[in-house]
Amino acid sequence: MSATLQNDNFLRACLRQPVDHVPVWLMRQAGRYLPEYRATRARAGDFLSLCTTPELACEVTLQPIDRFPLDAAILFSDILTIPYVMGLGLEFQEGEGPVFARPLRSAADISALSQPDPETELRFVMDAVRLIRREIDGRVPLIGFAGSPWTLACYMIEGRGSRDFIHIKGLLYSDPALLHRLLRHLAQSVTSYLNAQIAAGAQAVMIFDTWGGSLSTPAYAEFSLAYMSEIVAALQREAEDRRVPVILFTKGGGNWLEAMAASGADALGLDWTTELGHARQRLGNSVALQGNMDPIALYGSPEGIVREATRILESHGSGTGHIFNLGHGITPQTPVEHVAILVESVQSWRPKTA
Template identity: 90%
Template structure:
């Protein structure tokens, strides 16, 4: 494999000395970019964009070509596993993902297959291989998956939800059946991430988008326990390097210590948890990723720089910080403000430690 020209992101994940604070952005390939919109139009629909390796590679590289970011992230979707399980995934304009056949019974859960990463999900692995080749060692590539709890939320509700009535109803009425589904998904996610690593992903991230919807005991039992199981099952050495793992629970600020005990190398934080507060609670034994509010990018370019510097100062100059947003870029984000953000982070005074 090609030697990396910029490995600051990987070194920050492992709390090693870096030349500058590395930055990448959740949803950095997205509708705010005109080149992405052009490729999306050419694809015809979002699912085709995700499942065509050449198109997924093209949009993965677009933000890397435009901004001096320190990592690329595979263009895909967290719902590829349930898509491969045959639940009839569609992406509806203005509504997001919708499943034609949500899980509503024990028979539905019993009938679920276990998709093979190199057959039913081959399009993802081919995209990883193609992206690695086309990156030519410029920056590392991040692979990812949704957490079992988050996948189960979509699979049972059938779409996004505010209240999660169906899955929480199952949690409180038949927890054994929910655990059956979560165990099944944990195995799927472990196999999926290991296949991404084998195909060339140099870091993997678990997106627990809906973990913050749970009570503290329910989070520990129904979300974190399965992410911990997945991390323990990952093959963490590839290409003579350690493959770092990032765990991100949106709304998980109450559970930092428990998340840090998961085996992850990096905790992603949303904007509701200050970096200095997290660092005081956790010490220096884990890297932190985040955590500027993505809506701050709708202000002025100078305001973006001020807010970026505030976030950087909150962490301080020690090792183990990857700058990111507290969640993904939104479709109308001004491109010039993304440029201002990346420039501000790279200008930040940082001493090798």
Template identity: 90%
Template sequence: MKSTLQNDNFLRACLRQPVDHVPVWLMRQAGRYLPEYRATRARAGDFLTLCTTPELACEVTLQPIDRFPLDAAILFSDILTIPYVMGLGLQFQEGEGPVFERPLRDAADIDALSQPDPETELRFVMDAVRLIRRELNGRVPLIGFAGSPWTLACYMIEGRGSRDFIHVKGLLYSDPALLHHLLRHLAVSVTQYLNAQIAAGAQAVMIFDTWGGSLSTPAYAEFSLAYMSEIIAGLKREAEGRQVPILLFTKGGGNWLEAMAASGADVLGLDWTTELSIARQRLGDGIALQGNMDPIALYGSASGVAAEAERVLASHGPGPGHIFNLGHGITPQTPIGNVATLVESVHNWRPT
């Protein structure tokens, strides 16, 4: 699997090493805003088939890399692959997103959960990682990822996305021991899953804590961050003679930067509500930062996109340890030309 990287700026930035330019990749960079993705998705027939067929997952992973000079590829998959193979009846419904036919409702449901083996039940993900690495052939690094235990639990207990998280928060405040039991189980699964991705060829891994920002400060520390820290402590940190960076992203986590930085992660991803200059002041230069342009800024004019990109870059300022990204995933109607403008603006930026 070992190959010489033609562009290692992303990995270097993760480790706060000097780079040729600020590296850029985009959350959901393989997605519906690309016509080639929509064609592959139509050929697959449904989203789960797209995720679970390694050849198709490889195809869509490479599409944005072929179109834009991005500095990293990210595995095309979904944060819900672990609960999917646990047998909760995951479906993706048009206009509604993920829905579980059999959400967790009591201790018996939680006790019945399996501990999926990454190279058997989740083999389709590992095969995709191996195939993508082969097809990338060292062009850019490959990022693997997983959902955080708290985020997975939100979907598994609610049965779908939620605004209020009544069921999972109700469990948190009525039977915290049972919720901890579930989160410990998921932490083991996520650790094994990410380590398997690293063994298969992922050169960095990211933990997506999509719903951590829905928690109070004490609850975030106890029910989300503690388990992500446990996962990070259990991850392989070297492969193919290189350090494997760990990225952590909590949407809405700007209040907890110092605690997040103490998790052991190499990189903190920030959403657009946290100013990079303030984050850098609070954290110093001991951890890399990723982000954090508002994805909807891509709906502006080309000059407006370039100006906002330059503002974000200037907010972080010179010095190592910045990976440019959006503050959350790119949205389906994003103009493709503006993505090209964004990548070019980032690559051309030099601090004054």
């Protein structure tokens, strides 16, 4: 981990410091839209093997960095690694996504959960982080990540993705104390997991609250944001003589930006339903903002992609504290050449001078 960082624009933007250009990275930038990813995935045999084999996870993490001049790499893993090692029987089924064979449906199920040690049960993630840091050789910083306690609990209780979250919301409204017990357990797991990633070499970390937007405002504050704030407060924020930025992303969280900014995170991720300029007006310079192009805009014409990227950049305006990203992950059919157009257009953009 001793290689000098050659491009720190992403880290500087997270901390609202001056940058050479607006940095850009893309959620799911290592993924199925890349032919080299599909080849590695085929060698792995299945998705979990790809996630749990450090050499393959490293290879996939670096593929988009080798192809595009992105400003950050993100660890190739999955938000469900913690519940996976808790023994709930996780499988990734074609056309279904993640499915748990043994979802949590009782107090006894929750009481039986283990507290995984990051350097034993989750060693494959830490080894991947260490290997990526060695192989990336200081080109760009590495982002680690975890799912939020609420999002992990959604999958663990529902057993799969859901539209209405009947089981977990039923628990929330019938036995909130039991749900809090689970969320506290998961908050401890996520904290130790992210701190271990930082110790292994992650230079920034991101908390993905994929399903926080499914909650009412009071429920979001109590069952999602409160636990993410606890995690942020307990993270190791200094490593390698540099601050480790923390990014918080709640999909559908545009109503709660002020509360999210008070979490202690350095940056907030925005989905495409929140106008970037309005978010900046609301929050001032209290946090950096990451986002927030609709991923489907990458299916448009090259001119349309540049136009939409420029609109977003101009919406934020001059000054630092903007990390360009999509409002969610790249979809599998995205044309590779359109990603190249987007990255070039962002990195070449400069604010208009008076």
